[in-house]
Amino acid sequence: MLALAKAIASLAIGWTLVALVTQVIAARGGGRRDYSRRAGAPWKGVLYSFTTGMTPAHKESVRLHPGKFALGLVMHVGVIVSIVGVVLLLVWPTGALRVLSFLRLVCAVALVGGIGLLFRRVLSSTMRAISSPDDYLAILATCGLLTCSSLFPMDARGQLVVLLYAGLLFVYLPLGKLRHAVFFFVARGDYARRLGYRGVYPPVRARTE
Amino acid sequence: MLGDDKDTAETAAQASAALARACRGLAAYHLNACVRCGLCGESCHIYRAEPTPENLPGAKAARVIGHYRRYATFLGRHLPRVVGARDFTPAALAELVDAVYGRCTGCGRCGLHCSVGLDVAAIIRVGRHVLASVGLVPAGLQRTVNNQLETGNQMAIPREELISTAEWLSEDLKLERGDDGARVHVDQPGRRVLYLVNPREIKFFPLSLMAAAGVFHAAGESWTLSSKFYDVTNYGFFAGDDDAARELTRRVMEEAQALGVQEVILSECGHGFRAFRWEGPNWLQREYPLPVRSVLELLEEYLAAGRIKVDPAKNPRRVTLHDPCNLVRWGGVSEPQRRILRRCVQDFVEMTPNRQDNFCCGGGGGMLSMSEYGDRRIASGAIKAEQIRATGAKIVATPCHNCADQLLEISKRYKLGVEIQAVVELVYAALT
Numbered sequence: 242m243l244a245l246a247k248a249i250a251s252l253a254i255g256w257t258l259v260a261l262v263t264q265v266i267a268a269r270g271g272g273r274r275d276y277s278r279r280a281g282a283p284w285k286g287v288l289y290s291f292t293t294g295m296t297p298a299h300k301e302s303v304r305l306h307p308g309k310f311a312l313g314l315v316m317h318v319g320v321i322v323s324i325v326g327v328v329l330l331l332v333w334p335t336g337a338l339r340v341l342s343f344l345r346l347v348c349a350v351a352l353v354g355g356i357g358l359l360f361r362r363v364l365s366s367t368m369r370a371i372s373s374p375d376d377y378l379a380i381l382a383t384c385g386l387l388t389c390s391s392l393f394p395m396d397a398r399g400q401l402v403v404l405l406y407a408g409l410l411f412v413y414l415p416l417g418k419l420r421h422a423v424f425f426f427v428a429r430g431d432y433a434r435r436l437g438y439r440g441v442y443p444p445v446r447a448r449t450e
Numbered sequence: 451m452l453g454d455d456k457d458t459a460e461t462a463a464q465a466s467a468a469l470a471r472a473c474r475g476l477a478a479y480h481l482n483a484c485v486r487c488g489l490c491g492e493s494c495h496i497y498r499a500e501p502t503p504e505n506l507p508g509a510k511a512a513r514v515i516g517h518y519r520r521y522a523t524f525l526g527r528h529l530p531r532v533v534g535a536r537d538f539t540p541a542a543l544a545e546l547v548d549a550v551y552g553r554c555t556g557c558g559r560c561g562l563h564c565s566v567g568l569d570v571a572a573i574i575r576v577g578r579h580v581l582a583s584v585g586l587v588p589a590g591l592q593r594t595v596n597n598q599l600e601t602g603n604q605m606a607i608p609r610e611e612l613i614s615t616a617e618w619l620s621e622d623l624k625l626e627r628g629d630d631g632a633r634v635h636v637d638q639p640g641r642r643v644l645y646l647v648n649p650r651e652i653k654f655f656p657l658s659l660m661a662a663a664g665v666f667h668a669a670g671e672s673w674t675l676s677s678k679f680y681d682v683t684n685y686g687f688f689a690g691d692d693d694a695a696r697e698l699t700r701r702v703m704e705e706a707q708a709l710g711v712q713e714v715i716l717s718e719c720g721h722g723f724r725a726f727r728w729e730g731p732n733w734l735q736r737e738y739p740l741p742v743r744s745v746l747e748l749l750e751e752y753l754a755a756g757r758i759k760v761d762p763a764k765n766p767r768r769v770t771l772h773d774p775c776n777l778v779r780w781g782g783v784s785e786p787q788r789r790i791l792r793r794c795v796q797d798f799v800e801m802t803p804n805r806q807d808n809f810c811c812g813g814g815g816g817m818l819s820m821s822e823y824g825d826r827r828i829a830s831g832a833i834k835a836e837q838i839r840a841t842g843a844k845i846v847a848t849p850c851h852n853c854a855d856q857l858l859e860i861s862k863r864y865k866l867g868v869e870i871q872a873v874v875e876l877v878y879a880a881l882t
Contacts (some may be wrong), residue, residue, distance in 0.1 A: 439782040
């Protein structure tokens with residue numbers, strides 16, 4: 242049974258990878274050559290965007306909403322840990338069990354973060370107004386994974402549940418909102434690259450700090 | 451236009467084809483990345499003025515993203531309600547008009563502060579492109595585009611009016627500078643610089659053009675206007691009509707080559723700078739044969755090289771600087787104007803926040819041409835009014851004529867009692 246669950250999870254991960262890569266290639270649409278004269282360095286823009294540009298001092302949305310941002314950050318750390326755990330369960334089960342039992346607390350804290358975000362989306366009239374069912378589904382699915390990896394004992398039954406659940410999650414991931422797992426990086430990178438090209442990024446204060 | 455089912459179906463087909471076109475060139479990255487976290491509100495001057503869900507940048511983007519999902523994603527095609535996917539119905543298109551023209555200036559501040567880091571303004575531009583393709587650009591904005599295409603300038607100023615304005619400005623300039631060589635040059639081939647101006651300078655604020663002519667004269671610059679294509683603005687860009695934007699860019703660049711100039715210098719215009727300097731080559735799909743710069747970069751060069759001498763004591767009142775979004779946040783020109791003002795005025799103070807982080811004044815994105823959104827535009831200037839008031843400045847310098855129009859209205863509406871001036875006017879006033 243465990244072997245079957247591993248096969249399902251492996252296939253689902255394969256599907257996710259192929260689907261996401263295909264989507265990114267399709268979204269790129271052959272890319273775009275910039276014919277304007279360069280005024281800055283694209284790589285500096287990207288470097289800034291993925292480092293200093295994410296800090297509260299430079300990101301107003303983070304500065305003004307530290308609690309909400311922290312909930313999101315904590316949840317995403319837990320999700321990454323959980324996904325690494327699932328992959329390890331497939332390729333190195335003994336190591337995965339050690340890692341997951343060690344990081345169970347991280348996933349539990351992440352679950353609290355996820356539930357907090359779910360409550361925020363449900364309770365805030367503004368958030369409800371801008372949410373589609375997919376937004377709720379995505380966070381519920383994520384909380385489900387965090388529940389599996391933080392609360393279930395990692396015996397054979399627990400592993401079975403985690404792997405089957407992860408299989409379902411990976412089937413859904415490229416279809417709905419969760420595909421931002423990849424598009425976060427490509428969109429952020431694209432924007433920062435263009436601003437770097439124009440000399441907008443890094444901003445003057447980042448250059449002088 | 452969207453009266454019967456056939457029209458509606460045709461419009462939807464045109465809109466979805468335009469959407470597919472607009473998504474090439476990487477916009478689809480951003481359409482797939484928004485998580486609707488709702489943290490972007492305070493970055494937007496319109497949301498700050500009226501904090502309703504529909505003014506959230508994420509909600510405005512969602513109007514466009516919903517259509518993208520309907521036509522370009524699996525779940526959107528088969529389970530549209532689950533992912534908030536929307537058809538191009540007449541009602542949805544009307545809502546899209548309100549969201550992307552009426553509630554967004556494309557200033558890009560929300561993108562800079564987006565927790566994901568996505569280009570929200572690029573998404574809004576996709577929406578504008580779609581609407582332009584089905585003829586749903588708001589009438590006032592479309593009229594301005596048409597003026598530019600039909601007459602060569604957005605205010606439809608006849609050539610004779612330009613010539614006569616240039617003549618009387620030249621007379622005044624000669625008197626002021628005490629030099630017969632000081633004048634506004636028009637259609638002079640073989641000059642070094644082709645200078646593009648905002649038609650507003652010809653029609654309503656000629657002293658701005660006179661100031662530029664005076665500074666050019668003092669610097670010994672070889673320059674000319676073109677009577678055919680002198681308009682630095684590009685309302686095709688605002689409308690989301692890439693074909694019009696491309697045509698306007700092509701005409702100016704061909705005129706520059708016909709006149710045999712070595713450089714095109716753009717007057718103080720935020721979107722004109724962005725459109726001509728950064729977007730233009732991509733609309734034309736080729737590199738420009740000659741450089742294009744902002745007049746601010748040229749003025750700074752004059753000062754650095756000692757080609758003009760200035761005395762800041764001639765501008766004794768406190769001056770603050772408004773950063774036009776398209777020049778600074780999208781154009782990367784943030785420092786020349788500061789270095790110029792520090793040398794030309796006695797008391798220069800920054801607004802907070804400033805540079806890339808500055809708030810839009812509310813007049814961008816073609817808002818000034820769309821009278822139906824006038825009240826919202828003025829209301830959205832409240833945060834700018836507070837920024838200005840906090841500086842205690844008597845003069846607001848802004849290198850953008852659209853911003854200047856909006857700032858004039860804001861000053862009146864919020865009783866700021868400030869003068870609005872172009873940077874070149876302060877440089878001219880400081881000339882020794």
